[in-house]
Amino acid sequence: MSLKKQYLKSKPVCKVTFKLNKNEAKAAKNVRLLGDFNNWDRSAAPMKKLKNGNFTATIDLEVGREYQFRYLLDDNEWENDWEADAYMSSPASFDDNSVVAL
Numbered sequence: 388m389s390l391k392k393q394y395l396k397s398k399p400v401c402k403v404t405f406k407l408n409k410n411e412a413k414a415a416k417n418v419r420l421l422g423d424f425n426n427w428d429r430s431a432a433p434m435k436k437l438k439n440g441n442f443t444a445t446i447d448l449e450v451g452r453e454y455q456f457r458y459l460l461d462d463n464e465w466e467n468d469w470e471a472d473a474y475m476s477s478p479a480s481f482d483d484n485s486v487v488a489l
Contacts, residue, residue: 407466
């Protein structure tokens with residue numbers, strides 16, 4: 388798992404690429420990236436599955452904020468990004484959410 392950040396010079400936006408490797412995906416057929424940026428919408432488009440079995444998604448996020456997020460495997464099991472910038476308690480469960488800070 389990893390986060391790659393590319394800050395745009397023209398506006399206060401950062402292109403963030405989220406990557407979940409195939410081991411963390413646990414043989415999932417689809418993975419969704421859910422978080423503050425999409426209101427934790429379970430109908431969000433799945434991440435792109437690469438030929439090597441990893442999943443990836445790139446989204447534009449506003450700079451100067453922190454966003455909580457998690458990966459949803461096969462619409463059933465939650466997974467954190469263990470290389471996230473921080474972790475915060477989830478109000479919806481006993482687990483922590485991953486955080487990306489921009």
